[in-house]
Amino acid sequence: GENVEQHPSTLSVQEGDSAVIKCTYSDSASNYFPWYKQELGKRPQLIIDIRSNVGEKKDQRIAVTLNKTAKHFSLHITETQPEDSAVYFCAASYNFNKFYFGSGTKLNVKP
């Protein structure tokens, strides 16, 4: 099956700085890569996603890049704010049949 690895496990940044979280996947057939944000005690929420036919996608302060050749994708958050503090998960899927998640990154944005 698919194996998704995520780094770093924890990330601490100063408010206003950028944060980057990286994921790699093993199955070259995977073609959909969502990112989820999970606040403490709450359910994961989709924040951005990218499909394999696109190299980059941006939504305000959040962007995701995908390198199919290298099988890695990254989440970029600019101008971080304290409310961005949460655990972020990447995931990989082939045709939305199954979703395999990375191990998560705990982001702490210091005011």
Next chain:
Amino acid sequence: GAVVSQHPSWVICKSGTSVKIECRSLDFQATTMFWYRQFPKQSLMLMATSNEGSKATYEQGVEKDKFLINHASLTLSTLTVTSAHPEDSSFYICSAGVGPAGETQYFGPGTRLLVL
């Protein structure tokens, strides 16, 4: 956005009993739902894919006789943890997809199971 509910949100049971967890899509139909297990401060581990009207497909290492899944309607999937043991204590969370291919996954709030 779409809403997925789970019931119960918290359950404590004695070892050896069975526990049923419900996952409902409240405002949309889902032919496929997914069940995950999440350990503290860890990721979501896919347990099985619940298919409406057919048998669930389980991930490697997940005992199908231990974790019974029934997807009886387009809005309800149930996960039954049979003969629960303390090592089954965990956070169980379901998701259902919205969109032509179910691409956007919405998660339930999760069920915390504690087996004594």
